[in-house]
Amino acid sequence: MSPPLFISMPGNEALAARLVVRSGGFLVPLDVHTFPDGEVRPRLMQDVAGHSIALVCTLDRPNEKFLPLVFTAAAARELGARKVGLVAPYLGYMRQDKRFHPGEALTSRTFAALISGAFDWLVTVDPHLHRTPSLAEIYSIPALALHAGPVLSEWVKANVPRPFFIGPDEESRQWVADVAKQCSAPFAILHKERRGDRTIGIAAGDLSLPDDVTPVLLDDIVSSGGTVIETIHLIKGLSRHAPIVLAIHGVFAKGAEQAIRDTGAALVTSNTIPGRAAAVEVDRLIASAIADIMR
Template identity: 45%
Template sequence: MNQAAPLLFSFASHPLTAPLARQLGAREGHFAHRLFPDGESYLQIQTEVQGLDVLVLVDLVHPNQKYLPLIFLTETLREFGARSVGLVAPYLSYMRQDIRFLDGEAITSRIFARTLSRHVDYLVTVDPHLHRYHSLDEIYPIPTQTVKGAPALADWLASQANLLLVGPDAESEQWVADIAAHSGHPFVIGEKNRHGDRKVDISLPDLRDYRGRTAVIIDDVIASGHTILRCIGELHRQDFSAIRCAAVHGIFADGSDQMLLEAGLEQLVTCNTIAHSSNLIDISPLLVKPIRDCLASSG
Protein backbone atom coordinates (compact mmCIF):
# COMPACT_ATOMS: atom_id res chain seq x y z
CA MET A 1 0.00 0.00 0.00
CA ASN A 2 1.13 3.53 -0.67
CA GLN A 3 2.78 4.83 2.53
CA ALA A 4 1.69 8.42 1.94
CA ALA A 5 -1.09 9.63 4.24
CA PRO A 6 -4.53 9.32 2.68
CA LEU A 7 -6.56 12.41 1.92
CA LEU A 8 -9.99 12.89 3.47
CA PHE A 9 -12.51 15.05 1.61
CA SER A 10 -15.80 15.70 3.37
CA PHE A 11 -19.00 17.47 2.43
CA ALA A 12 -20.15 20.25 4.76
CA SER A 13 -18.88 20.24 8.34
CA HIS A 14 -19.31 16.60 9.26
CA PRO A 15 -18.73 15.64 12.92
CA LEU A 16 -16.68 12.60 11.85
CA THR A 17 -14.15 14.56 9.80
CA ALA A 18 -11.76 15.60 12.58
CA PRO A 19 -11.80 12.34 14.61
CA LEU A 20 -11.38 10.17 11.50
CA ALA A 21 -8.56 12.32 10.13
CA ARG A 22 -6.77 12.11 13.49
CA GLN A 23 -7.17 8.36 13.98
CA LEU A 24 -6.34 7.49 10.37
CA GLY A 25 -3.43 9.89 10.14
CA ALA A 26 -5.16 11.40 7.13
CA ARG A 27 -4.78 14.91 5.75
CA GLU A 28 -7.92 16.86 5.01
CA GLY A 29 -8.48 17.60 1.35
CA HIS A 30 -10.18 20.79 0.22
CA PHE A 31 -12.57 21.56 -2.60
CA ALA A 32 -14.93 24.36 -3.52
CA HIS A 33 -18.56 23.63 -4.26
CA ARG A 34 -21.42 25.98 -4.97
CA LEU A 35 -24.56 26.23 -7.09
CA PHE A 36 -25.02 28.41 -10.13
CA PRO A 37 -28.24 30.48 -10.21
CA ASP A 38 -29.95 27.80 -12.29
CA GLY A 39 -29.14 25.13 -9.69
CA GLU A 40 -26.26 23.43 -11.51
CA SER A 41 -23.19 22.49 -9.47
CA TYR A 42 -19.74 24.06 -9.63
CA LEU A 43 -16.87 22.06 -8.13
CA GLN A 44 -13.11 22.70 -7.91
CA ILE A 45 -10.54 20.45 -6.21
CA GLN A 46 -8.01 22.54 -4.30
CA THR A 47 -5.65 19.84 -2.98
CA GLU A 48 -3.14 17.84 -5.02
CA VAL A 49 -4.38 14.23 -5.26
CA GLN A 50 -2.02 12.68 -7.83
CA GLY A 51 -1.03 9.17 -6.73
CA LEU A 52 -2.79 9.37 -3.36
CA ASP A 53 -5.49 7.26 -1.73
CA VAL A 54 -8.55 9.42 -1.21
CA LEU A 55 -11.52 9.02 1.14
CA VAL A 56 -14.75 10.90 0.57
CA LEU A 57 -16.90 11.33 3.68
CA VAL A 58 -20.57 12.16 3.21
CA ASP A 59 -23.74 11.04 4.98
CA LEU A 60 -26.29 10.32 2.31
CA VAL A 61 -29.34 11.59 4.15
CA HIS A 62 -31.36 13.71 1.68
CA PRO A 63 -29.46 11.96 -1.13
CA ASN A 64 -31.10 13.72 -4.05
CA GLN A 65 -29.30 16.92 -3.04
CA LYS A 66 -25.93 15.23 -2.56
CA TYR A 67 -25.66 12.58 -5.25
CA LEU A 68 -24.61 14.70 -8.23
CA PRO A 69 -22.03 16.76 -6.28
CA LEU A 70 -20.64 13.47 -4.94
CA ILE A 71 -20.29 12.02 -8.41
CA PHE A 72 -18.70 15.21 -9.72
CA LEU A 73 -16.19 15.07 -6.86
CA THR A 74 -15.26 11.39 -7.20
CA GLU A 75 -14.89 11.58 -10.98
CA THR A 76 -12.76 14.75 -10.77
CA LEU A 77 -10.55 13.09 -8.15
CA ARG A 78 -9.97 10.23 -10.58
CA GLU A 79 -9.32 12.63 -13.44
CA PHE A 80 -6.58 14.35 -11.41
CA GLY A 81 -4.86 11.07 -10.65
CA ALA A 82 -6.12 9.81 -7.29
CA ARG A 83 -4.74 6.32 -6.70
CA SER A 84 -8.00 5.11 -5.18
CA VAL A 85 -11.30 6.74 -4.23
CA GLY A 86 -13.24 5.23 -1.35
CA LEU A 87 -16.61 6.33 0.00
CA VAL A 88 -17.27 6.58 3.73
CA ALA A 89 -21.04 7.02 4.00
CA PRO A 90 -21.93 6.81 7.71
CA TYR A 91 -25.57 6.84 6.68
CA LEU A 92 -26.44 5.02 3.45
CA SER A 93 -29.65 5.96 1.68
CA TYR A 94 -31.80 4.16 -0.87
CA MET A 95 -32.11 0.90 1.03
CA ARG A 96 -35.88 1.09 1.59
CA GLN A 97 -37.18 -0.07 -1.79
CA ASP A 98 -35.70 -3.58 -1.97
CA ILE A 99 -38.64 -5.21 -3.73
CA ARG A 100 -41.31 -4.27 -6.25
CA PHE A 101 -44.41 -3.89 -4.09
CA LEU A 102 -46.59 -2.59 -6.96
CA ASP A 103 -46.36 -3.06 -10.71
CA GLY A 104 -44.16 -0.46 -12.32
CA GLU A 105 -42.21 0.51 -9.20
CA ALA A 106 -38.48 1.15 -9.42
CA ILE A 107 -36.32 -1.01 -7.15
CA THR A 108 -34.26 2.03 -6.27
CA SER A 109 -31.88 0.23 -3.89
CA ARG A 110 -30.47 -1.83 -6.74
CA ILE A 111 -30.31 1.06 -9.20
CA PHE A 112 -28.62 3.35 -6.67
CA ALA A 113 -26.08 0.68 -5.66
CA ARG A 114 -25.19 -0.21 -9.23
CA THR A 115 -24.80 3.42 -10.31
CA LEU A 116 -22.86 4.61 -7.25
CA SER A 117 -20.44 1.68 -7.55
CA ARG A 118 -19.25 2.96 -10.92
CA HIS A 119 -17.65 5.97 -9.25
CA VAL A 120 -15.91 4.62 -6.12
CA ASP A 121 -13.59 1.71 -5.36
CA TYR A 122 -15.17 0.65 -2.06
CA LEU A 123 -17.83 1.64 0.47
CA VAL A 124 -17.75 1.82 4.27
CA THR A 125 -21.05 2.48 6.04
CA VAL A 126 -22.82 2.12 9.40
CA ASP A 127 -25.92 -0.01 9.95
CA PRO A 128 -27.52 0.15 6.51
CA HIS A 129 -31.18 -0.83 6.58
CA LEU A 130 -30.85 -4.45 5.48
CA HIS A 131 -34.38 -5.76 5.38
CA ARG A 132 -34.73 -8.34 2.63
CA TYR A 133 -31.05 -8.19 1.69
CA HIS A 134 -28.68 -10.22 3.86
CA SER A 135 -25.69 -8.04 3.01
CA LEU A 136 -24.70 -5.12 0.80
CA ASP A 137 -22.80 -7.56 -1.41
CA GLU A 138 -26.12 -8.59 -2.90
CA ILE A 139 -26.50 -5.21 -4.61
CA TYR A 140 -23.06 -3.50 -4.48
CA PRO A 141 -20.50 -4.96 -6.93
CA ILE A 142 -17.63 -3.14 -5.14
CA PRO A 143 -16.06 -4.18 -1.80
CA THR A 144 -18.17 -3.02 1.16
CA GLN A 145 -17.60 -2.86 4.90
CA THR A 146 -20.57 -2.57 7.26
CA VAL A 147 -19.96 -1.22 10.75
CA LYS A 148 -22.44 -2.04 13.50
CA GLY A 149 -23.45 0.83 15.77
CA ALA A 150 -24.73 -1.43 18.57
CA PRO A 151 -21.36 -1.64 20.41
CA ALA A 152 -21.16 2.15 20.60
CA LEU A 153 -24.69 2.36 22.00
CA ALA A 154 -23.97 -0.47 24.44
CA ASP A 155 -20.83 1.25 25.75
CA TRP A 156 -22.78 4.46 26.34
CA LEU A 157 -25.62 2.64 28.11
CA ALA A 158 -23.27 0.51 30.24
CA SER A 159 -22.14 3.60 32.14
CA GLN A 160 -25.70 4.19 33.42
CA ALA A 161 -27.80 2.43 36.05
CA ASN A 162 -31.42 1.38 36.54
CA LEU A 163 -32.45 1.35 32.88
CA LEU A 164 -35.04 -0.60 30.90
CA LEU A 165 -34.24 -0.89 27.19
CA VAL A 166 -37.26 -0.82 24.88
CA GLY A 167 -37.20 -2.12 21.32
CA PRO A 168 -40.13 -0.83 19.26
CA ASP A 169 -40.84 -3.99 17.26
CA ALA A 170 -39.89 -7.61 16.59
CA GLU A 171 -37.49 -6.51 13.85
CA SER A 172 -35.35 -4.83 16.52
CA GLU A 173 -35.34 -7.75 18.98
CA GLN A 174 -32.00 -9.39 18.18
CA TRP A 175 -30.29 -5.99 17.92
CA VAL A 176 -31.70 -4.71 21.23
CA ALA A 177 -31.00 -8.05 22.92
CA ASP A 178 -27.32 -7.78 21.97
CA ILE A 179 -27.13 -4.22 23.31
CA ALA A 180 -28.85 -5.31 26.53
CA ALA A 181 -26.44 -8.22 26.99
CA HIS A 182 -23.39 -5.98 26.56
CA SER A 183 -24.73 -3.10 28.65
CA GLY A 184 -26.19 -5.23 31.45
CA HIS A 185 -29.75 -3.88 31.34
CA PRO A 186 -33.09 -5.73 30.97
CA PHE A 187 -35.10 -5.18 27.80
CA VAL A 188 -38.59 -5.56 26.36
CA ILE A 189 -39.83 -5.60 22.78
CA GLY A 190 -42.97 -3.96 21.47
CA GLU A 191 -45.29 -4.97 18.67
CA LYS A 192 -45.64 -2.58 15.76
CA ASN A 193 -48.44 -2.35 13.22
CA ARG A 194 -47.72 0.03 10.35
CA HIS A 195 -50.58 1.69 8.47
CA GLY A 196 -48.50 3.95 6.20
CA ASP A 197 -45.26 5.95 6.09
CA ARG A 198 -46.28 8.07 9.08
CA LYS A 199 -48.96 6.05 10.86
CA VAL A 200 -47.95 3.24 13.20
CA ASP A 201 -49.36 1.63 16.34
CA ILE A 202 -47.10 0.25 19.09
CA SER A 203 -48.10 -2.02 21.94
CA LEU A 204 -45.78 -2.98 24.80
CA PRO A 205 -46.01 -5.89 27.26
CA ASP A 206 -46.99 -5.33 30.88
CA LEU A 207 -44.13 -3.33 32.42
CA ARG A 208 -45.24 -3.10 36.05
CA ASP A 209 -42.18 -5.09 37.21
CA TYR A 210 -39.91 -2.40 35.72
CA ARG A 211 -41.53 0.71 37.15
CA GLY A 212 -39.02 3.00 38.79
CA ARG A 213 -36.49 2.44 36.02
CA THR A 214 -35.63 4.91 33.27
CA ALA A 215 -36.95 3.62 29.94
CA VAL A 216 -34.58 4.00 26.99
CA ILE A 217 -36.14 3.44 23.57
CA ILE A 218 -33.51 1.93 21.25
CA ASP A 219 -33.66 2.18 17.44
CA ASP A 220 -31.27 2.06 14.53
CA VAL A 221 -32.71 5.06 12.69
CA ILE A 222 -35.21 7.80 13.57
CA ALA A 223 -36.75 9.29 10.44
CA SER A 224 -40.29 10.61 10.92
CA GLY A 225 -40.16 9.81 14.64
CA HIS A 226 -43.67 8.36 14.71
CA THR A 227 -42.57 4.94 15.93
CA ILE A 228 -40.72 6.55 18.85
CA LEU A 229 -43.69 8.83 19.52
CA ARG A 230 -46.02 5.83 19.87
CA CYS A 231 -43.51 4.15 22.22
CA ILE A 232 -43.46 7.27 24.39
CA GLY A 233 -47.26 7.20 24.54
CA GLU A 234 -47.30 3.54 25.57
CA LEU A 235 -44.67 4.14 28.25
CA HIS A 236 -46.65 7.08 29.63
CA ARG A 237 -49.75 4.88 29.68
CA GLN A 238 -47.85 2.43 31.88
CA ASP A 239 -46.74 5.20 34.26
CA PHE A 240 -43.16 5.71 33.09
CA SER A 241 -42.12 9.31 33.47
CA ALA A 242 -38.35 9.08 32.88
CA ILE A 243 -37.98 8.25 29.17
CA ARG A 244 -34.97 8.60 26.91
CA CYS A 245 -34.19 7.53 23.36
CA ALA A 246 -30.91 6.37 21.82
CA ALA A 247 -30.40 5.66 18.12
CA VAL A 248 -27.58 5.20 15.65
CA HIS A 249 -28.92 7.47 12.90
CA GLY A 250 -30.98 10.58 13.56
CA ILE A 251 -32.63 11.91 10.41
CA PHE A 252 -35.43 13.76 12.22
CA ALA A 253 -37.54 14.67 9.19
CA ASP A 254 -39.88 17.65 9.55
CA GLY A 255 -38.55 18.68 12.94
CA SER A 256 -39.46 15.39 14.57
CA ASP A 257 -36.65 15.78 17.13
CA GLN A 258 -38.51 18.70 18.72
CA MET A 259 -41.78 16.78 18.49
CA LEU A 260 -40.26 13.90 20.47
CA LEU A 261 -38.82 16.16 23.15
CA GLU A 262 -42.14 17.93 23.53
CA ALA A 263 -43.86 14.53 23.84
CA GLY A 264 -41.89 13.79 26.99
CA LEU A 265 -38.38 12.56 26.16
CA GLU A 266 -35.94 13.81 28.76
CA GLN A 267 -32.95 12.98 26.53
CA LEU A 268 -32.40 12.23 22.85
CA VAL A 269 -29.05 10.65 21.93
CA THR A 270 -27.59 9.63 18.56
CA CYS A 271 -24.28 8.57 17.09
CA ASN A 272 -22.45 11.13 14.98
CA THR A 273 -23.27 9.50 11.65
CA ILE A 274 -25.50 12.48 10.75
CA ALA A 275 -24.74 15.91 12.20
CA HIS A 276 -27.23 16.83 14.93
CA SER A 277 -27.23 18.40 18.38
CA SER A 278 -28.03 14.95 19.84
CA ASN A 279 -24.65 13.50 18.71
CA LEU A 280 -23.29 12.27 22.05
CA ILE A 281 -21.83 8.96 20.83
CA ASP A 282 -18.71 8.97 18.64
CA ILE A 283 -18.76 6.14 16.11
CA SER A 284 -15.33 6.96 14.62
CA PRO A 285 -13.29 4.36 16.58
CA LEU A 286 -15.41 1.60 15.00
CA LEU A 287 -14.79 2.95 11.48
CA VAL A 288 -11.00 3.06 11.60
CA LYS A 289 -10.18 -0.62 11.06
CA PRO A 290 -12.69 -1.18 8.22
CA ILE A 291 -11.36 1.93 6.45
CA ARG A 292 -7.76 0.81 6.91
CA ASP A 293 -8.63 -2.63 5.59
CA CYS A 294 -10.15 -1.05 2.48
CA LEU A 295 -7.15 1.22 2.00
CA ALA A 296 -4.82 -1.79 2.25
CA SER A 297 -6.80 -3.88 -0.23
CA SER A 298 -7.17 -1.02 -2.70
CA GLY A 299 -3.44 -1.28 -3.38
Protein backbone atom coordinates in the same frame (compact mmCIF):
# COMPACT_ATOMS: atom_id res chain seq x y z
CA MET B 1 2.49 3.82 0.89
CA SER B 2 1.44 7.49 0.96
CA PRO B 3 -0.95 8.57 3.74
CA PRO B 4 -4.66 8.65 2.86
CA LEU B 5 -6.27 11.84 1.70
CA PHE B 6 -9.73 12.80 2.92
CA ILE B 7 -12.21 15.01 1.10
CA SER B 8 -15.16 16.37 3.03
CA MET B 9 -18.36 17.03 1.17
CA PRO B 10 -20.22 20.11 2.50
CA GLY B 11 -21.68 19.52 5.97
CA ASN B 12 -19.23 16.74 6.82
CA GLU B 13 -16.24 18.88 7.77
CA ALA B 14 -16.21 18.06 11.51
CA LEU B 15 -16.26 14.28 11.01
CA ALA B 16 -13.65 14.45 8.24
CA ALA B 17 -11.34 16.51 10.47
CA ARG B 18 -11.66 13.98 13.31
CA LEU B 19 -10.95 11.09 10.92
CA VAL B 20 -7.84 12.86 9.67
CA VAL B 21 -6.57 13.17 13.25
CA ARG B 22 -7.29 9.50 13.98
CA SER B 23 -5.80 8.20 10.72
CA GLY B 24 -2.76 10.43 10.31
CA GLY B 25 -3.96 11.43 6.86
CA PHE B 26 -4.49 14.82 5.26
CA LEU B 27 -7.55 16.83 4.27
CA VAL B 28 -7.88 17.99 0.67
CA PRO B 29 -9.69 21.34 0.42
CA LEU B 30 -12.78 21.19 -1.80
CA ASP B 31 -14.62 24.08 -3.39
CA VAL B 32 -18.17 23.33 -4.52
CA HIS B 33 -19.45 26.16 -6.67
CA THR B 34 -23.17 26.48 -7.32
CA PHE B 35 -24.20 28.25 -10.53
CA PRO B 36 -27.29 30.49 -10.65
CA ASP B 37 -29.33 27.71 -12.25
CA GLY B 38 -28.50 25.27 -9.43
CA GLU B 39 -25.85 23.19 -11.19
CA VAL B 40 -22.69 22.49 -9.20
CA ARG B 41 -19.00 22.28 -10.01
CA PRO B 42 -16.69 20.71 -7.43
CA ARG B 43 -13.01 21.66 -7.57
CA LEU B 44 -10.24 19.79 -5.73
CA MET B 45 -7.79 22.37 -4.37
CA GLN B 46 -4.83 19.97 -4.04
CA ASP B 47 -3.10 17.38 -6.20
CA VAL B 48 -4.46 13.87 -5.55
CA ALA B 49 -2.50 11.91 -8.16
CA GLY B 50 -1.23 8.58 -6.83
CA HIS B 51 -3.11 8.84 -3.53
CA SER B 52 -5.92 6.79 -2.03
CA ILE B 53 -8.90 9.05 -1.40
CA ALA B 54 -11.71 8.77 1.13
CA LEU B 55 -14.70 11.01 0.41
CA VAL B 56 -16.70 11.71 3.59
CA CYS B 57 -20.42 12.25 3.06
CA THR B 58 -23.22 10.98 5.27
CA LEU B 59 -26.17 10.26 3.00
CA ASP B 60 -29.26 11.52 4.74
CA ARG B 61 -31.15 13.78 2.29
CA PRO B 62 -29.32 11.93 -0.50
CA ASN B 63 -31.13 13.60 -3.40
CA GLU B 64 -29.36 16.91 -2.83
CA LYS B 65 -26.00 15.34 -1.99
CA PHE B 66 -25.57 12.64 -4.60
CA LEU B 67 -24.57 14.56 -7.74
CA PRO B 68 -21.93 16.76 -6.04
CA LEU B 69 -20.57 13.58 -4.43
CA VAL B 70 -20.20 11.57 -7.64
CA PHE B 71 -18.86 14.59 -9.54
CA THR B 72 -16.15 14.92 -6.87
CA ALA B 73 -15.35 11.21 -7.03
CA ALA B 74 -15.07 11.36 -10.81
CA ALA B 75 -12.80 14.40 -10.65
CA ALA B 76 -10.49 12.66 -8.15
CA ARG B 77 -10.26 9.60 -10.38
CA GLU B 78 -9.66 11.67 -13.55
CA LEU B 79 -6.92 13.62 -11.73
CA GLY B 80 -5.00 10.43 -10.97
CA ALA B 81 -6.23 9.18 -7.60
CA ARG B 82 -5.20 5.55 -7.05
CA LYS B 83 -8.41 4.52 -5.26
CA VAL B 84 -11.55 6.50 -4.42
CA GLY B 85 -13.67 5.29 -1.51
CA LEU B 86 -16.78 6.56 0.23
CA VAL B 87 -17.29 7.01 3.97
CA ALA B 88 -21.06 7.34 4.40
CA PRO B 89 -21.84 6.88 8.11
CA TYR B 90 -25.53 6.89 7.23
CA LEU B 91 -26.41 5.14 3.97
CA GLY B 92 -29.66 6.28 2.42
CA TYR B 93 -31.98 4.48 0.02
CA MET B 94 -32.07 1.18 1.92
CA ARG B 95 -35.81 0.99 2.70
CA GLN B 96 -37.14 0.12 -0.77
CA ASP B 97 -35.71 -3.38 -1.04
CA LYS B 98 -38.80 -4.96 -2.62
CA ARG B 99 -41.75 -3.94 -4.76
CA PHE B 100 -44.61 -3.41 -2.34
CA HIS B 101 -46.91 -2.26 -5.16
CA PRO B 102 -46.83 -2.93 -8.92
CA GLY B 103 -44.58 -0.60 -10.86
CA GLU B 104 -42.43 0.57 -7.95
CA ALA B 105 -38.70 1.12 -8.41
CA LEU B 106 -36.25 -1.00 -6.43
CA THR B 107 -34.35 2.08 -5.30
CA SER B 108 -31.99 0.26 -2.93
CA ARG B 109 -30.55 -1.79 -5.79
CA THR B 110 -30.38 1.13 -8.22
CA PHE B 111 -28.67 3.36 -5.66
CA ALA B 112 -26.22 0.56 -4.84
CA ALA B 113 -25.36 0.22 -8.53
CA LEU B 114 -24.73 3.97 -8.83
CA ILE B 115 -22.47 4.04 -5.75
CA SER B 116 -20.65 0.91 -6.90
CA GLY B 117 -19.97 2.53 -10.27
CA ALA B 118 -18.50 5.69 -8.74
CA PHE B 119 -16.38 4.29 -5.88
CA ASP B 120 -13.88 1.52 -5.16
CA TRP B 121 -15.10 0.80 -1.62
CA LEU B 122 -17.72 1.85 0.92
CA VAL B 123 -17.71 2.16 4.71
CA THR B 124 -21.01 2.75 6.50
CA VAL B 125 -22.60 2.19 9.91
CA ASP B 126 -25.57 -0.10 10.52
CA PRO B 127 -27.32 0.19 7.17
CA HIS B 128 -31.02 -0.69 7.32
CA LEU B 129 -30.65 -4.28 6.18
CA HIS B 130 -34.07 -5.86 6.51
CA ARG B 131 -34.90 -8.17 3.63
CA THR B 132 -31.40 -7.73 2.15
CA PRO B 133 -29.02 -10.13 3.98
CA SER B 134 -25.88 -8.02 3.47
CA LEU B 135 -24.51 -5.11 1.47
CA ALA B 136 -22.68 -7.62 -0.72
CA GLU B 137 -26.07 -8.66 -2.03
CA ILE B 138 -26.54 -5.33 -3.83
CA TYR B 139 -23.11 -3.60 -3.84
CA SER B 140 -20.46 -4.86 -6.25
CA ILE B 141 -17.57 -3.13 -4.43
CA PRO B 142 -16.11 -3.98 -1.00
CA ALA B 143 -18.69 -2.58 1.42
CA LEU B 144 -18.12 -2.64 5.16
CA ALA B 145 -21.16 -2.36 7.43
CA LEU B 146 -19.91 -1.36 10.89
CA HIS B 147 -21.97 -1.93 14.02
CA ALA B 148 -22.61 0.85 16.53
CA GLY B 149 -23.71 -1.57 19.26
CA PRO B 150 -20.43 -1.37 21.23
CA VAL B 151 -20.40 2.45 21.41
CA LEU B 152 -24.13 2.60 22.18
CA SER B 153 -23.68 0.14 25.04
CA GLU B 154 -20.71 2.14 26.36
CA TRP B 155 -22.89 5.25 26.43
CA VAL B 156 -25.73 3.45 28.20
CA LYS B 157 -23.41 1.95 30.83
CA ALA B 158 -22.01 5.41 31.57
CA ASN B 159 -25.30 7.31 31.60
CA VAL B 160 -28.32 5.11 32.32
CA PRO B 161 -28.99 3.38 35.65
CA ARG B 162 -30.71 -0.01 35.35
CA PRO B 163 -31.74 0.20 31.67
CA PHE B 164 -34.64 -1.80 30.28
CA PHE B 165 -34.44 -1.83 26.48
CA ILE B 166 -37.55 -1.66 24.35
CA GLY B 167 -37.71 -2.19 20.59
CA PRO B 168 -40.74 -0.74 18.81
CA ASP B 169 -41.03 -3.59 16.29
CA GLU B 170 -39.50 -6.86 15.16
CA GLU B 171 -37.11 -5.05 12.79
CA SER B 172 -35.43 -3.44 15.80
CA ARG B 173 -34.70 -6.77 17.50
CA GLN B 174 -31.20 -7.19 16.04
CA TRP B 175 -30.02 -3.88 17.55
CA VAL B 176 -31.99 -4.10 20.80
CA ALA B 177 -30.90 -7.66 21.61
CA ASP B 178 -27.24 -6.86 20.86
CA VAL B 179 -27.02 -3.72 23.01
CA ALA B 180 -29.07 -5.24 25.84
CA LYS B 181 -26.72 -8.24 25.93
CA GLN B 182 -23.65 -5.99 26.10
CA CYS B 183 -25.27 -4.08 28.99
CA SER B 184 -26.46 -7.27 30.75
CA ALA B 185 -29.95 -5.73 30.72
CA PRO B 186 -33.44 -7.05 29.94
CA PHE B 187 -35.32 -6.12 26.77
CA ALA B 188 -38.72 -6.45 25.13
CA ILE B 189 -39.91 -6.13 21.54
CA LEU B 190 -43.26 -4.51 20.79
CA HIS B 191 -45.55 -5.02 17.81
CA LYS B 192 -45.95 -2.28 15.19
CA GLU B 193 -48.63 -1.83 12.59
CA ARG B 194 -47.77 0.78 9.95
CA ARG B 195 -50.88 2.42 8.46
CA GLY B 196 -49.05 4.97 6.30
CA ASP B 197 -45.86 7.06 6.13
CA ARG B 198 -46.75 8.87 9.37
CA THR B 199 -49.48 6.73 10.96
CA ILE B 200 -48.35 4.00 13.36
CA GLY B 201 -49.99 1.62 15.82
CA ILE B 202 -47.93 0.03 18.63
CA ALA B 203 -49.03 -2.82 20.91
CA ALA B 204 -47.24 -3.84 24.14
CA GLY B 205 -49.05 -7.12 24.77
CA ASP B 206 -48.58 -8.15 28.41
CA LEU B 207 -45.38 -6.12 28.93
CA SER B 208 -44.84 -4.74 32.44
CA LEU B 209 -41.83 -2.72 33.60
CA PRO B 210 -40.26 -2.97 37.08
CA ASP B 211 -40.45 0.27 39.08
CA ASP B 212 -36.69 0.75 39.33
CA VAL B 213 -35.72 0.50 35.63
CA THR B 214 -35.10 3.26 33.10
CA PRO B 215 -36.88 2.53 29.80
CA VAL B 216 -34.57 2.89 26.80
CA LEU B 217 -36.40 2.91 23.48
CA LEU B 218 -33.85 1.75 20.92
CA ASP B 219 -34.10 1.70 17.12
CA ASP B 220 -31.71 2.06 14.23
CA ILE B 221 -33.39 5.05 12.53
CA VAL B 222 -35.65 7.86 13.68
CA SER B 223 -37.16 9.60 10.67
CA SER B 224 -40.78 10.77 10.83
CA GLY B 225 -40.84 10.13 14.58
CA GLY B 226 -44.26 8.48 14.43
CA THR B 227 -43.07 5.11 15.74
CA VAL B 228 -41.03 6.70 18.51
CA ILE B 229 -43.76 9.06 19.72
CA GLU B 230 -46.41 6.34 19.76
CA THR B 231 -44.06 4.08 21.71
CA ILE B 232 -43.17 6.85 24.18
CA HIS B 233 -46.86 7.34 25.02
CA LEU B 234 -47.24 3.61 25.56
CA ILE B 235 -44.15 3.42 27.78
CA LYS B 236 -45.37 6.35 29.90
CA GLY B 237 -48.37 4.24 30.84
CA LEU B 238 -46.07 1.46 32.04
CA SER B 239 -43.28 3.32 33.86
CA ARG B 240 -42.91 6.24 36.26
CA HIS B 241 -39.56 7.06 34.64
CA ALA B 242 -39.35 9.19 31.50
CA PRO B 243 -37.97 7.07 28.65
CA ILE B 244 -34.71 7.66 26.83
CA VAL B 245 -34.89 7.44 23.04
CA LEU B 246 -31.63 6.02 21.70
CA ALA B 247 -31.09 5.70 17.95
CA ILE B 248 -28.15 5.01 15.69
CA HIS B 249 -29.25 7.41 12.94
CA GLY B 250 -31.16 10.62 13.66
CA VAL B 251 -32.56 11.34 10.19
CA PHE B 252 -35.44 13.46 11.56
CA ALA B 253 -38.03 14.60 9.07
CA LYS B 254 -39.15 18.21 9.45
CA GLY B 255 -40.48 18.82 12.98
CA ALA B 256 -39.80 15.25 14.16
CA GLU B 257 -36.94 15.98 16.55
CA GLN B 258 -38.86 18.71 18.39
CA ALA B 259 -42.01 16.60 18.49
CA ILE B 260 -40.07 13.84 20.24
CA ARG B 261 -38.56 16.27 22.73
CA ASP B 262 -42.01 17.72 23.44
CA THR B 263 -43.03 14.32 24.89
CA GLY B 264 -40.53 14.81 27.70
CA ALA B 265 -38.32 11.93 26.60
CA ALA B 266 -34.55 12.34 26.39
CA LEU B 267 -33.21 11.96 22.85
CA VAL B 268 -29.75 10.60 22.01
CA THR B 269 -28.31 9.41 18.70
CA SER B 270 -24.92 8.51 17.35
CA ASN B 271 -23.07 11.09 15.27
CA THR B 272 -23.54 9.32 11.93
CA ILE B 273 -25.66 12.38 11.14
CA PRO B 274 -24.60 15.66 12.79
CA GLY B 275 -27.14 17.30 15.07
CA ARG B 276 -28.17 18.36 18.55
CA ALA B 277 -28.89 14.78 19.67
CA ALA B 278 -25.66 13.28 18.29
CA ALA B 279 -23.89 12.39 21.55
CA VAL B 280 -22.49 8.92 20.77
CA GLU B 281 -19.35 8.98 18.62
CA VAL B 282 -18.70 6.33 15.98
CA ASP B 283 -15.47 7.97 14.80
CA ARG B 284 -13.08 5.32 16.08
CA LEU B 285 -15.08 2.53 14.42
CA ILE B 286 -14.92 4.32 11.08
CA ALA B 287 -11.24 5.26 11.38
CA SER B 288 -10.30 1.65 12.13
CA ALA B 289 -12.30 0.37 9.16
CA ILE B 290 -10.72 2.92 6.82
CA ALA B 291 -7.25 1.85 7.94
CA ASP B 292 -8.12 -1.79 7.21
CA ILE B 293 -9.69 -1.19 3.82
CA MET B 294 -6.90 1.14 2.64
CA ARG B 295 -4.11 -1.30 3.53
